[in-house]
Amino acid sequence: MPEGNTVWLTARGLHKALAGHPLAVAELRIGDLATTDLTDRQVREVVARGKHLLIRLDNGLTLHNHLRMDGAWRVHPAGRPIPDTRDHVRVILGTAAVIAVGYRVHDIALLPTAAEGTVVGHLGPDLLGPDWDAAIATRRLAADPDRSIGEAILDQRNLAGAGNVYKAETCFLRGVSPWTPVGDVRDLRGLVDLVARLLQANRERYDHVTTGDARSGRRTWVYGRAGRPCLRCGAAVQVAWQGDPKRADAERISYWCPNCQPGPSPEQAQRGLHRATTPRPR
Numbered sequence: 001m002p003e004g005n006t007v008w009l010t011a012r013g014l015h016k017a018l019a020g021h022p023l024a025v026a027e028l029r030i031g032d033l034a035t036t037d038l039t040d041r042q043v044r045e046v047v048a049r050g051k052h053l054l055i056r057l058d059n060g061l062t063l064h065n066h067l068r069m070d071g072a073w074r075v076h077p078a079g080r081p082i083p084d085t086r087d088h089v090r091v092i093l094g095t096a097a098v099i100a101v102g103y104r105v106h107d108i109a110l111l112p113t114a115a116e117g118t119v120v121g122h123l124g125p126d127l128l129g130p131d132w133d134a135a136i137a138t139r140r141l142a143a144d145p146d147r148s149i150g151e152a153i154l155d156q157r158n159l160a161g162a163g164n165v166y167k168a169e170t171c172f173l174r175g176v177s178p179w180t181p182v183g184d185v186r187d188l189r190g191l192v193d194l195v196a197r198l199l200q201a202n203r204e205r206y207d208h209v210t211t212g213d214a215r216s217g218r219r220t221w222v223y224g225r226a227g228r229p230c231l232r233c234g235a236a237v238q239v240a241w242q243g244d245p246k247r248a249d250a251e252r253i254s255y256w257c258p259n260c261q262p263g264p265s266p267e268q269a270q271r272g273l274h275r276a277t278t279p280r281p282r
């Protein structure tokens, strides 16, 4: 699943492959954009903003896209057949040397670079961006003290770039249940700093290692380990849906160790039993 580090690395790879060379091939295989002619334009730069990809062109336009749950870009040498040319391919950008293929990329839009704010302006501080600001991210999280910390970390308006893996792992490493209200999390700033450190530590790889052990099955403490023993205490790792009941996708799955992560269970959170007995300062 693409997280901020995956998107950051994708942007860097696309930038290296495409920037500064005229486009020999440019296909946008979606609706209104299918007839857009970008050949001979140059890619000026490719940057990640949170989990959004911005491909900036030399004509003042930006090609925006988002990997969501299943999107990916692959760079192939030019002149070879593109693997899987079925409808999974949404964008093809090629120079004389390489072909970059966007498979199942989402939210494709071509807009003035000056208007990028309309697609990424809502984002909180970017965990991997040059403008990362932990104080602002902490303030944004703290603004909704009754919301569960698991949902709040995923909200890209608070901090941009963290997905479900880093949510689960951060909650584990800070010893809080994902259902803990933000206002009950001790040292919120410490939690924010940890999310940033985990993302930054994984910037150079497409997968995610939070344990320091890159061996298969040992990379994460709780994420993806439902029913298996917690790597710290041996209790069975739990899994449950969290957040908006209208959405049932992988972003809503929470993994946690009830032993290492005291705090409300999903059932208690649902019944409101997690409320602190003393009023929290607002």
Ligand SMILES: [Zn+2]
Pocket (backbone or CB within 6 Å): 230, 231, 232, 233, 234, 235, 257, 258, 259, 260, 261
């Ligand atoms: Zn445990």
